[in-house]
Amino acid sequence: MPLPSVSDSCARFLEWCAPLLTPAELDQTRRAVADFLADPVTARVQGELAAYEARDDVHSWLDEFWRDRYLGRRDRIALNANFFFLFNDVPPGGEGGGTAGDASGAQIGRATALITAAVAHKRALDSQTFPPSTRRGQPLSMQQHRYLFSTTRIPGERRDSVRAPYADAHRRPSDARHIIVLARGALYAVDVIAPDGEPHAPHEIATALREVVAAT
Numbered sequence: 001m002p003l004p005s006v007s008d009s010c011a012r013f014l015e016w017c018a019p020l021l022t023p024a025e026l027d028q029t030r031r032a033v034a035d036f037l038a039d040p041v042t043a044r045v046q047g048e049l050a051a052y053e054a055r056d057d058v059h060s061w062l063d064e065f066w067r068d069r070y071l072g073r074r075d076r077i078a079l080n081a082n083f084f085f086l087f088n089d090v091p092p093g094g095e096g097g098g099t100a101g102d103a104s105g106a107q108i109g110r111a112t113a114l115i116t117a118a119v120a121h122k123r124a125l126d127s128q129t130f131p132p133s134t135r136r137g138q139p140l141s142m143q144q145h146r147y148l149f150s151t152t153r154i155p156g157e158r159r160d161s162v163r164a165p166y167a168d169a170h171r172r173p174s175d176a177r178h179i180i181v182l183a184r185g186a187l188y189a190v191d192v193i194a195p196d197g198e199p200h201a202p203h204e205i206a207t208a209l210r211e212v213v214a215a216t
Contacts, residue, residue, distance in 0.1 A: 001061075001135060002138050003053055007037065014030060017029055049061055059141065059143060071153070071156075087110065108213070112205050112209065113202075115205055119193060121148075122148070125145050146166040147164050151164045177192065178190055178191045181209065183215075183216045186216060190208045191208070
């Protein structure tokens with residue numbers, strides 16, 4: 001993520017505030033932003049942040065922020081730090097989920113679609129065919145994509161650490177072929193990639209998921 005200028009951040013902040021404030025509140029906020037921009041400390045801190053990003057041992061100005069936000073918290077990450085998505089309903093029987101009379105068909109269908117897409121995403125990353133991300137017309141670093149799959153969070157006293165396939169001793173994609181399915185308090189290993197490296201078909205994944213449901 002490119003380091004934004006203070007003026008650009010302030011302009012975006014005011015744009016974000018505008019629909020939420022009364023005219024009087026917006027005027028007060030504009031004055032506060034103007035005072036913030038005029039404060040010499042603002043320019044000094046921005047300069048320190050730019051100098052930090054320019055260091056050879058720093059990948060991004062967000063390095064410490066993200067490490068603390070994700071690895072230094074003790075509340076629920078999924079609720080308080082991660083982005084979330086709303087998905088359209090998958091009808092029973094969709095994506096190999098089951099028949100229209102299958103009560104778990106929609107759940108199996110959605111899980112199958114997500115798993116299939118995740119496997120395709122991993123294969124594209126491993127083969128380096130996944131297109132680069134951009135933001136405001138600038139290419140973004142793809143470094144964090146290495147931590148999407150086969151990554152384990154290791155508890156620490158003050159801040160946790162991460163064990164990932166691209167550690168110093170393992171400079172290659174993970175060769176794991178399975179996912180872990182959580183069902184009613186139990187963990188199941190489900191193969192989603194065949195021994196030859198090709199992904200299993202959606203109907204095969206759906207069958208495996210139905211077997212997990214039946215086992216619970």
